């Protein structure tokens with residue numbers, strides 16, 4: 001029975017991974033969230049599913065992830081097939097803020113450092129905590145959800161100067177993923193980063209600014225490039241990502257992949 005841990009599964013793309021994975025035959029899915037009782041969208045999905053286990057873990061708090069891995073181990077007998085690291089600090093307010101939109105440099109430092117802990121170190125924490133279980137399993141697949149916004153060429157082409165704290169820290173997470181791929185290559189792991197595309201995850205967000213932000217990004221990109229970005233639904237993006245994940249092969253190790261297939265590139 002293939003086992004999957006989805007880190008950052010309370011809402012948005014992570015929640016949709018849980019929903020689609022749990023609907024596959026014979027899977028067991030661990031939905032790792034910071035706060036189970038506040039994860040109401042996940043609870044609605046998990047309440048009738050026997051193969052979804054909700055486990056608490058915060059990617060900024062390594063001890064909590066180690067506890068989460070212990071909980072997973074108790075169910076699976078010490079193994080895990082797939083780790084999908086999706087968690088990220090994606091807040092409309094800090095995504096649109098530019099370098100000079102902060103009240104002070106101290107405020108900027110605090111915001112960027114908070115994002116780095118989740119978006120950069122979080123990738124390292126998740127992989128480190130679950131590595132013993134992944135090593136013990138036969139599949140050895142690790143997927144970290146990245147973003148086109150971490151790619152310098154894309155950032156230049158987009159014309160979008162906002163959200164440097166998100167972009168810089170997701171870039172750190174992307175490089176962490178590639179470093180893990182190199183480190184684990186000789187053990188038969190396939191470790192990849194995946195760009196999910198532009199996905200309107202505002203349907204499971206309680207932040208009213210979330211939807212407006214997607215429109216702002218798409219509009220800025222259109223003005224700069226003449227290309228109209230149509231956000232996908234979480235269902236569409238995750239269906240494509242799961243097809244990609246099902247087909248991962250050793251030669252993919254260390255790549256930054258587009259959700260629809262192939263290496264990410266403008």
Ligand SMILES: NC(=O)c1ccc[n+]([C@@H]2O[C@H](COP(=O)([O-])OP(=O)(O)OC[C@H]3O[C@@H](n4cnc5c(N)ncnc54)[C@H](OP(=O)(O)O)[C@@H]3O)[C@@H](O)[C@H]2O)c1
Pocket residue numbers: 007008009010011012013014032033034035057058059060086087088089090091118145146147148170195196197198199200201204205
């Ligand atoms: N949506 C897009 O267009 C898009 C495009 C490119 C890349 N991505 C990437 O796709 C992923 C998901 O994006 P999304 O749009 O679904 O975002 P989202 O709706 O804001 O969801 C973010 C998820 O991360 C969790 N999270 C945040 N901090 C965490 C922490 N410290 N520990 C554990 N979980 C934490 C959140 O949990 P809480 O409920 O506890 O806050 C939530 O489940 C992210 O990695 C993002 O960078 C998204």
